[in-house]
Amino acid sequence: MTADRHGHVLTDTGPEARDHYERALDDLLFFRPAVEERVRAVLAAAPRSPMGHALAVHLGVLATEERAVEAARATFTAFRAGLASDRLTARERRHLAAAEAGLDGDFRTAARILGEIGIAHPRDELALFAGHHFDFLTGDAPRLRDRIGGALDAWDEDDPHYGPLLGMYAFGLEENGHYEHAEQTGLAALERQPHDVWGIHGVVHTYEMRGRFTDGIRFLDARTDAWAGDTLLTGHNWWHYALFSLERGDTGRVLDIYDSALHDVAADGGALELVNAAALLWRLHLAGDDQSTRWAALADAWEQRGDGPHYAFNDAHAVMAYVGAGRLDRAELLVRDRERWLAGTPAGPVPANRAMTADVGLPVCRALIAYGRKDYAGATDLLLPVRYRLHEFGGSHAQRDAVQRTLVEAALAAGRHDLARTLLSERSRLRPVCPYNWSAKARLEERLGAPERAAAARQRAAAQAAGAGLEDHRNENRR
Structure with missing residues (x-):
């Protein structure tokens, strides 16, 4: 029997497996x-390691x-x-x-149990990391923030993993609207570990x-060497670069x-x-930019996966691809498959993805298909009924904005001018520096x-796209 570097006992995990486990974390x-290879090394050295198997499951x-x-x-069932x-x-x-619970799709139960571990063992890195990401998958913003914030006092600031914890905390702060605090916390994390993607x-x-794009x-650009290499998050950070x-x-x-x-x-x-790919092309689609060749290739990729009802957030992006490629029949097939799956739901507790899907x-998904059919109303x-519940199927504010923009564009195209005005007033007050908001306002005013x-709204959108507007907004706030 061994223990990890924080003193947590590792049953049936010898010194070699323990070292692999620490490196895997x-x-x-x-x-x-390399985490995938390292997890395999843990289980090769200690096939009965409980923490090795827990790590393997969370990774999957x-x-x-x-x-x-x-x-x-x-593998887990055999164990x-x-x-x-x-x-x-x-x-x-x-x-x-x-x-x-995670294997059963019961993400919220998994997050709750990991939270209990974090309270009893606030330096359990696997519990903190996995719990943080379950919070992200379920759109639980307060816990995304507080799970990490509640553990930080138990950590020595000189610990090599204190920086990544700050990085997680920064994201939790951002998703709860604490933008200045989140930025400073994230920068503090990067001072400790510049390669914390x-x-x-x-x-x-x-x-x-x-709006500081x-x-x-x-x-x-200043940190390309840190994030644009071979990491599991490289593509997603490029997606953010593309949004800017x-x-x-x-x-x-x-x-x-x-x-x-x-x-x-x-x-x-x-x-x-x-x-990432679908979310980016969909924004272009909403702007009337035809990317038919790219849509076709992306829809092919989704079809080849043949995913079942596993994660509703992914389903919505698959439907974006099918609609963008003009494959409305394929999008409707996915919806019917999920409807049949829900109809077969047994009595008792409902796993997270069933609730997310329903x-x-x-x-x-149905709204995206209607948009593709030009049924904007x-x-x-x-x-409209789900706009304040979108967080419940996961993702970040930035990711879910593709759906929020779809509502704006549908309202405009349907001639629902009162609704469009309300939506754009909400958006521009919340994010005053956003060229999309002002260009959409210009179209509404026309x-x-x-x-x-x-013309005034269009001019403001153009100025912001050119990099102006943010400093003016700061000055307005100072006056």
Whole structure:
């Protein structure tokens, strides 16, 4: 019997496996692809290691990859079959319970159990990391922040993993609207560990939410060596770079990023890669930019995956791809498949993805299909009831904004001018520096027969896209 560097007992885990486990946690916190090989090394050295198996399961589940989950389930089931649980510590039993809940799609139960571990063992890095990401998958913003904030006092600031914890905390702060605090916390994380790609990601989100897209590009350009190499988050950070470029009106740069970093048509794309690609092309689609060739290749990639009802957030992005490619029949097939799956739900507790699919995922998918059919009134009516519940199927504010913009565009196209005015008033007050908001306002004013107001809004959008506007907004706040 051994213990990790924080003194947590590791049952049936010898010194070699323990060393692999520690290195695996380091790789996990920094999103290095080597984590998968390191986890295999843990189990090769200690096939009965409870924490090795818990780590393997969390790695598979958090990737939102159905195939990865099924592979993890097979190994985990064989492990549990011969397990004498009374030999394990209470912490290890809880980890295995959280892993089992994750495999069953019960993400909220997994997050709750990991939270209990974090309270009793605030330096349990796996519990903190996995719990943080379950909070992200379920859109639980307060826990995304407080799970990490509640553990930080138990950590020595000189610990090599204190920086990644700050990076996680920065993202939690950002998702709760604490943008200045989040930026400073993320920068403090990067002072400790410059290659903390999750910390970089957290700071980038603060720029996105405040309309500081020029600052975001500068920030990423200054740290290219830290985030643009071989990490599990590289493509997603490129997606953020593309969003900044899109706000600046640089469509050429956006498509360069798409082709070089977001969707490799020759590769078997993972779920996150395809989500990034669909979310970016959908924004172009809403702007009337036809990318039919790219849509066709992306829709092919989603079809080849053949995913079942595994994660509703992924389903919505698959439907974006099918609609963008004009494959409305394929999008409707996915919706019917999920409807049949829900109809077969047994009595008793409902796993997270069933609730996500029923309450948010299917309404969003149906709205996207209606939008593709140019049934803008129908798309509007489908999205209105869920607009304040979108967080319940996961993702970040930045990711879910593709759906929020769909509602704006549907309302405009349907002639729902009162609603469009309300939505754009909300958006521009919350994010005063956002060229999209002002260009959409210009289109609304044109339809309302107010050319002078339209021109003023269009001018403001152009100034912001050119990098102006943010400093003026700061000055307005000072006066």
